[in-house]
Amino acid sequence: MSISRRKFLGWIGAAGLGSALGKSAFAAGSKHFEGHPGSLGILHDITQCVGCRSCEAACARENALPVPDKPFKDLSVLEEKRRTTAADYTVVNKYEVPGRKAPLFVKKQCNHCLEPACASVCFVRAFKKTETGAVTYDASVCVGCRYCMVACPFEIPTYEYDEALSPRVMKCTMCYPRIMRGEIPACVEACPKEALTFGKREDLINIARERIRQYPDRYIDHIYGETEMGGTSWLYLSSVPFKEVGMREDLGVTPAPELTSGALSAVPVVVGLWPVLLMGLFAISKRKEIVFREELESVKKAAQPPIKEDI
Amino acid sequence: MSDKAAVTGVKTVTGVKTWLTPFNVVSGSIIMAGIVLSILRFTMGLGAVTNLSNDNPWGLWIGFDLLVGVALAAGGYVTSAAVYLLGMKKYHSAVRPAVLTGFLGYALVVFALTYDVGRPWRLPYPFIIQQGTTSLLFEVAGCVALYLTVLFLEFMPAPLEWLGFKKVRELAVRLTLALTVLGVVLSTLHQSSLGALFLVVPSKLHPLWYSPYLPVFFFISSIIAGLSMVIFEGTLSRHYFADKMDAAHLNENEGVTLGFGKAASLVLAGYLTIKVMGIAGGDNWRLLGTSYGLWFLVELLGFVALPSFLYAVGVRNKDLGLIKWTAAWTVLGIVINRLNVCLIAFNWQLPLSQRYFPSWMEIATSVFIVTVGVVVFRFIVTKMPIFYEHPEYKDTH
Numbered sequence: 071m072s073i074s075r076r077k078f079l080g081w082i083g084a085a086g087l088g089s090a091l092g093k094s095a096f097a098a099g100s101k102h103f104e105g106h107p108g109s110l111g112i113l114h115d116i117t118q119c120v121g122c123r124s125c126e127a128a129c130a131r132e133n134a135l136p137v138p139d140k141p142f143k144d145l146s147v148l149e150e151k152r153r154t155t156a157a158d159y160t161v162v163n164k165y166e167v168p169g170r171k172a173p174l175f176v177k178k179q180c181n182h183c184l185e186p187a188c189a190s191v192c193f194v195r196a197f198k199k200t201e202t203g204a205v206t207y208d209a210s211v212c213v214g215c216r217y218c219m220v221a222c223p224f225e226i227p228t229y230e231y232d233e234a235l236s237p238r239v240m241k242c243t244m245c246y247p248r249i250m251r252g253e254i255p256a257c258v259e260a261c262p263k264e265a266l267t268f269g270k271r272e273d274l275i276n277i278a279r280e281r282i283r284q285y286p287d288r289y290i291d292h293i294y295g296e297t298e299m300g301g302t303s304w305l306y307l308s309s310v311p312f313k314e315v316g317m318r319e320d321l322g323v324t325p326a327p328e329l330t331s332g333a334l335s336a337v338p339v340v341v342g343l344w345p346v347l348l349m350g351l352f353a354i355s356k357r358k359e360i361v362f363r364e365e366l367e368s369v370k371k372a373a374q375p376p377i378k379e380d381i
Numbered sequence: 382m383s384d385k386a387a388v389t390g391v392k393t394v395t396g397v398k399t400w401l402t403p404f405n406v407v408s409g410s411i412i413m414a415g416i417v418l419s420i421l422r423f424t425m426g427l428g429a430v431t432n433l434s435n436d437n438p439w440g441l442w443i444g445f446d447l448l449v450g451v452a453l454a455a456g457g458y459v460t461s462a463a464v465y466l467l468g469m470k471k472y473h474s475a476v477r478p479a480v481l482t483g484f485l486g487y488a489l490v491v492f493a494l495t496y497d498v499g500r501p502w503r504l505p506y507p508f509i510i511q512q513g514t515t516s517l518l519f520e521v522a523g524c525v526a527l528y529l530t531v532l533f534l535e536f537m538p539a540p541l542e543w544l545g546f547k548k549v550r551e552l553a554v555r556l557t558l559a560l561t562v563l564g565v566v567l568s569t570l571h572q573s574s575l576g577a578l579f580l581v582v583p584s585k586l587h588p589l590w591y592s593p594y595l596p597v598f599f600f601i602s603s604i605i606a607g608l609s610m611v612i613f614e615g616t617l618s619r620h621y622f623a624d625k626m627d628a629a630h631l632n633e634n635e636g637v638t639l640g641f642g643k644a645a646s647l648v649l650a651g652y653l654t655i656k657v658m659g660i661a662g663g664d665n666w667r668l669l670g671t672s673y674g675l676w677f678l679v680e681l682l683g684f685v686a687l688p689s690f691l692y693a694v695g696v697r698n699k700d701l702g703l704i705k706w707t708a709a710w711t712v713l714g715i716v717i718n719r720l721n722v723c724l725i726a727f728n729w730q731l732p733l734s735q736r737y738f739p740s741w742m743e744i745a746t747s748v749f750i751v752t753v754g755v756v757v758f759r760f761i762v763t764k765m766p767i768f769y770e771h772p773e774y775k776d777t778h
Binding site for chain 1: 423428429465466467497499500503507511512513515519565566570578581582584593
């Protein structure tokens with residue numbers, strides 16, 4: 071194969087343009103994303119939650135979710151540990167903690183990660199971390215591969231398994247439509263106690279720190295969601311270690327996209343190096359064959375009496 | 382009775398006889414059952430036929446049909462790279478069956494995916510609507526789509542010879558080198574990326590299986606799968622389709638078994654080494670004593686170290702029988718490994734009641750899809766020049 075100068079320059083030009091246009095594919099290096107500036111979040115103070123399920127009812131109403139068999143006022147459902155489902159974007163669970171008289175109640179819903187796993191693994195970009203802080207989902211492009219559900223470290227996204235033709239992934243939207251209208255999320259509005267506070271994430275962190283400072287006996291010194299999985303828009307305060315109320319403390323602080331960026335950056339290396347190496351191997355094996363044939367010929371010639379040829 | 386009628390009469394009788402073979406009865410009933418299940422799946426939804434749940438969004442159709450399917454279809458790139466790039470001409474007769482299996486394997490993977498994803502008609506969306514380039518699944522999807530095309534083109538000479546399209550065939554043959562290089566590049570990328578899919582879930586996959594080396598593990602083990610499948614499948618084909626094979630194929634079979642067995646032994650040894658490095662890198666030695674650790678050791682010692690050793694013994698003693706059994710064992714080991722990563726060691730922290738076990742309908746659908754593959758394979762090898770060289774195209778490869 072011969073390469074003309076024109077062709078070569080064309081390739082180099084295309085490669086240059088390609089790398090100049092794209093965003094960086096490498097892990098951020100010294101950069102660290104701390105969320106969109108001024109983005110919103112919710113602070114859930116577990117010590118304040120009474121387990122009334124008002125937030126669940128408001129959420130179901132707001133999102134037009136199916137009416138459950140047992141009404142929201144029925145608190146007997148709290149006896150079982152529940153997770154989010156396609157019919158419940160949010161659930162409250164009750165935890166009896168040894169050494170404490172009263173049980174603790176914890177609300178569970180999408181944590182709206184600063185760098186969401188679901189968004190980074192979606193191969194059709196159905197999820198978006200909006201500038202408001204809400205992680206939204208676009209059912210109109212979703213293929214239904216459910217990789218988002220596999221990837222979510224908090225086990226939040228759910229699926230409409232009984233829909234034959236148009237199943238959707240279902241999860242809390244942080245009431246994105248309401249936020250865009252200037253309202254606060256339905257669950258926060260419905261909460262009769264001070265268990266939920268809506269506001270700018272950086273303000274919420276300050277509020278949480280202030281509560282810990284003022285009441286060191288009431289809170290443990292950790293704001294869950296400040297750094298977990300690179301940080302989430304939902305933040306939590308608790309009086310007991312978070313693992314005692316069903317929240318994982320072993321998730322680490324690495325945002326999900328960083329876990330896969332190394333493998334992704336191997337792609338151009340493979341595409342760039344493999345053809346060169348493979349063609350090199352091919353050339354070597356071809357060369358061996360030619361040398362072998364030539365030697366075979368010369369051996370044959372040496373074995374035969376030379377034939378005179380007319381020139 | 383006229384001669385003509387007699388001839389047709391005979392034909393009808395033989396026709397009835399040939400249709401009611403055990404193979405046709407078994408495969409026919411599996412396919413009928415598969416069609417019923419397909420109707421259920423596409424009218425009632427995934428919930429009606431699978432045991433998938435919000436905790437276990439991926440089941441047998443991803444663990445077996447996709448992950449195992451792609452790994453076991455690796456024979457195509459491994460064999461064509463050995464023959465066309467490394468110049469191992471003595472394995473030439475193994476290329477066509479391997480490429481055919483690869484092509485059918487990938488076609489079935491895509492077919493199986495249409496059952497698993499919620500809206501299969503949207504499978505082209507990641508390419509034509511919005512590109513989720515930060516997703517390893519995007520890379521897998523792109524590479525599988527391209528590689529399926531590559532395998533189709535690599536396979537084309539056989540049907541073109543069968544149909545007698547000489548000129549087009551010549552063009553297809555001329556693409557061989559480029560297609561082989563492209564096949565290796567694409568296979569490296571997506572075989573490894575299937576492992577890299579799980580890099581995002583360190584909190585869900587058991588630490589003995591979770592490793593930053595997952596993509597390397599998946600790629601190297603795909604080579605082992607490819608080599609072993611060529612031996613395993615060659616054995617089966619020799620048993621069932623010996624009458625279709627020409628002298629070259631029958632004579633080269635022993636060399637292929639020995640050569641591929643030797644390569645598999647070496648690659649298994651290398652794989653064992655990097656798997657041990659994986660344990661060391663994560664400092665997970667203490668986990669080997671747990672129940673998951675024992676299961677991990679079964680996989681590592683029983684299905685990696687043992688076949689590496691048995692292959693080596695088989696090659697040294699020229700014991701073809703041992704090599705063939707080892708190939709089947711190794712293929713089983715690959716199945717176990719992929720199911721471990723995707724299902725068994727995945728969600729290991731959940732209580733047993735929340736764990737996944739496939740429904741019989743999921744298993745039956747997977748059996749149905751494999752059966753479709755076997756039937757199509759059988760049709761092709763009985764019609765097209767796969768196990769023999771077409772008399773008109775001798776030595777033109």
